Amino acid sequence: MDIVLGAHQYGKAEVRLVHVVRHGDRHQLTDLTVSVALAGDLADTHRTGDNAKVLPTDSQKNTVYAFARRHGVGEIEDFGLRLARHFVESQAVITRATVHVQQHGWDRLGEHSFARSGAETRTATVTVDGSGAVVVSGLTGMVLMNTTASEFHGFVRDEYTTLPDAHDRVLATAVDGRWRHATSESDDWAASFTQARRHLVEAFVGTHSLSLQQTLYAMGQRVLEHRPEIVEVRMSLPNRHHFLVDLAPFGLDNPNEVFYAADRPYGLIEGAVRRDDAPRWEESWWQA
Template identity: 55%
Template sequence: MTLILGANQYGKAESRVVRIVRDTARHEIRDLNVSTSLRGDFADAHTTGDQANVLPTDTQKNTAFAYAKLHGVDSIEDYALALGNRLLEATPAAAQAQVRVEEYAWDRLGDHSFVRRGGGVRTAVVTVTRSATHVVSGVRDLVLLNSTDSEFKGFLTDEFTTLPETDDRILATALVARWRHGTTDGVDWNKSYAAGLDTLLQTFAGTYSRALQETLHAMGTALLESQPDLAEVRFSAPNKHHFLVDFGGFRVDGLTNDGEVFIAADRPYGLIEAEVIRDDAPPAGDAWLAVPGFC
């Protein structure tokens, strides 16, 4: 029997890079969580301990910080592209460099004062190889809720089914959405992200939902129709269940619950995952490599 080394990669995870732009009295802030990884001919590091081809993870971390100043952070996609290309250039044995970036948003209180925003986290995954470059943009932890215009009925039942049908329920989720760009040439990353996020929000708010699956499909369709350069979008959406509180056992005259008071259930939860793909889109290649979960 012969044992061989399989697929492997290494890198520096979750470097917290905060870039303050102080060129004027009115400062700007970009708050990032940066992870890098390299794949390639690193077998000797595993089999013999020879590190000659290995760019240390500490160097990857230092490069992430240095490029926040040297290249700047106009957008997380642009920053990740520059960082990925630099790591590939600095590591001849590497066939691929991947940079994953999360951005935490801050709202301005003054010229140099900010408050951390509680909304979704912007994300980007950039994969750079010797022959191709892929960019996946997105958002996670985007908490959405429709208090009506949602139903769930007509579903399959068996002897264990206890869920009642409803034609008026709360629809809520903490959405993860990621969309793959079909090109990296001439993209205004910030404009594309802002427009994409707005399309998702407006579609969620404006769609009557017979199921969370239908809502996700509508959101994905609207996103791809609004930005022809996008190849596909993937969703992971936990169904944040809200159950009507039963006041029937309370000894309070006239106390009724007419769809007004709910228990927000933490777990277990339904998890809906889906993708919408443009049928003429360029192939994904390694774009989704090491992207956590379904998306």
């Protein structure tokens, strides 16, 4: 029986980078977590331990810091492209470099004072190989809630079903979303991200939801209708259940006012919305 090496990659994960640009007394703060994954002709190190073709992960970490100092950071899509192209172009054996960047938000308190903002994180994943570059922007942890205009009924019932029909419910989720750009060139990554995020939110707000699946589709559809530079949107939407509390034992009614917010278990709705003429996106759902 022959034993062969399957698909493999390696890199430095979760490099923490804080970059401060000092414009006189007014500073600009960028807080990133950067992960690098490299793939190519690396079979020897797996089979025999020969590291002659291996760029140490410590060197990859140092490259992240050096590039921030030498070139600045700017938009995270541009930063990811610079890094990924560097690794492919500088390392003869590397045929694919993937750089995943998370940007953590800070609210300005003064000229050089900041407070960490909420759980929402902006993301970018850049993959460079011999055929070109693919840029995927996105966000995680965008918490949204509609306190009405949400229903769920008409579903399958079997002997284990106890869930009642809901004609007016709270709909809450924490959006993990990613969207693929048509090209790796952009004059304004920041505007593209801001507008894509705005359309996700506006679709959530404006959709009278009969299911979270319907809401997911509406959110992706709106982004594609308004942002021609984006060809596919993928989302993972946990249903953050809010259950009506039974107040009858206390002699009180509860006209959809008091809820128990359950953190688990939860429904998880995932899906992609894309242009029908867009090239297939072969990467796995949440591959860094």
